[in-house]
Amino acid sequence: MYRVVFHNIDRFLKAYESSFEREYGYLHPIVQEVVDKYLDCGNPNCGFAQIRCHDCSTERLLMFSCKTRGFCQSCHAKRRKEWGGRVNAGRAYTGYTSPPGVLYHTQDATDILQV
Numbered sequence: 001m002y003r004v005v006f007h008n009i010d011r012f013l014k015a016y017e018s019s020f021e022r023e024y025g026y027l028h029p030i031v032q033e034v035v036d037k038y039l040d041c042g043n044p045n046c047g048f049a050q051i052r053c054h055d056c057s058t059e060r061l062l063m064f065s066c067k068t069r070g071f072c073q074s075c076h077a078k079r080r081k082e083w084g085g086r087v088n089a090g091r092a093y094t095g096y097t098s099p100p101g102v103l104y105h106t107q108d109a110t111d112i113l114q115v
Contacts, residue, residue: 001073002039009035037066041075 016027040046047064069076 005035006039009039034066034068034071037068038072041066041068041072 013027013032021027042063042065044061044063049062049064050059051062052059065075065078066072067075069079
């Protein structure tokens with residue numbers, strides 16, 4: 001995914017206004033920020049820490065990460081692993097929303113949402 005984003009983000013941003021803005025609205029600035037963080041994730045030119053093991057004195061470089069969830073697969077996996085033990089993974093919750101201006105009657109909604 002990194003290569004696809006890296007090679008196509010400029011073209012996407014240039015084409016967004018003419019191709020997608022009418023249907024999806026303007027591109028929020030946070031989108032560009034998340035993409036920029038993603039492209040810098042793990043890049044030693046964007047920062048790193050030198051760490052040393054106290055036991056064996058082995059030194060390594062630890063690249064800084066973007067810490068975004070849902071977009072960067074690496075950071076998302078780290079967060080999921082970190083929080084996985086704290087959340088009851090046996091239960092899943094799903095929320096249903098309706099488009100603005102649409103009202104469902106309780107009986108109609110139960111017929112539609114029967115699992």
